[in-house]
Amino acid sequence: MATLYDVPTEDLIEALAERLAEDETFDEPDWAAITKTGVGRELPPEQEDFWPRRVASVFRKVAVDGPVGVQRLRTAYGGSKQGSTRYRVRPEGKTDASGKIVRTALQQLEEAGYIHQEGSAGRAVTGEGRALLDEVATELLESLDRPELERYA
Numbered sequence: 001m002a003t004l005y006d007v008p009t010e011d012l013i014e015a016l017a018e019r020l021a022e023d024e025t026f027d028e029p030d031w032a033a034i035t036k037t038g039v040g041r042e043l044p045p046e047q048e049d050f051w052p053r054r055v056a057s058v059f060r061k062v063a064v065d066g067p068v069g070v071q072r073l074r075t076a077y078g079g080s081k082q083g084s085t086r087y088r089v090r091p092e093g094k095t096d097a098s099g100k101i102v103r104t105a106l107q108q109l110e111e112a113g114y115i116h117q118e119g120s121a122g123r124a125v126t127g128e129g130r131a132l133l134d135e136v137a138t139e140l141l142e143s144l145d146r147p148e149l150e151r152y153a
Contacts, residue, residue, distance in 0.1 A: 002137040004063060007144070015140045016056035016133070017049060025112045026055050029104060040081035040095035058105040062115055062123055063133055069122035073102045 004012055020026045028051035036044055047053065061076060062068055077097035106123055109115045114129030125133070 001134055002141040004060060004133045004137050007137045007140050009060070011140055011144065012133075012137060013053060013056045013060060016059065016136050017052040019132070019136055020055055020059075021049065021052040023112065026052060026108050028052075032101070035098065035101070037101060038078055038095055038097040040079050054101065055105045055108060058102060059109055059114060059125075059129070060133070062106075062109070063125045063130065066115075066124040067118045067122040068124075070099055070103050070106065071096075072122070073097075073106075074099050077102065 032051055034044055036042070058073060061073060065072070065076075074096040078095050079097075080092050081095045106115065109129070110117070110123065114126060114132060115123045116126050118124050
C-alpha cells in the first residue's frame, strides 16, 4: 500500500480534491467566490475548483506537518507583498493567508472525521483520514504511468 509520501504532491492533491468534491460535507461557502485568499492578493482565486483543492491541500499539509494550528497554516499559505509598487524602494515583506479560509477548511475536515484537535497543539489526522490518504495514493500510483514510481507499486 502506498502512502502520501510515495506519490507526487500535485497529483495527490488533484486526486484528493476530486474525491472530496464528491462529498457534500465539503461544499464551498457562499463567501469563498468573492474573498481574497490573503492580504497580499488583489483578486479572489479564479480556479473553478478552488475550494476542493484548498481543502485537499490543507488536509495533506496537516498529515505531513501535524499537529498544526491555523497560524502555521496561514504562514505556509501566505506569500510576499511588494512594498512600493511604483519604484520598488521598500523591501519585500511577508503576509499571511486568510485565516477564515484555513479555519473553515479545517472545520469541514474535522466534521467529516478526517482530522481532530489535539488540545493546544493543533489538529492532526485521524486513522480514518490516514486511510483515505493512503487509499487515494494507492489508486493514484496504480494509475500513473511513470517509470520512476514503479518501485512503490
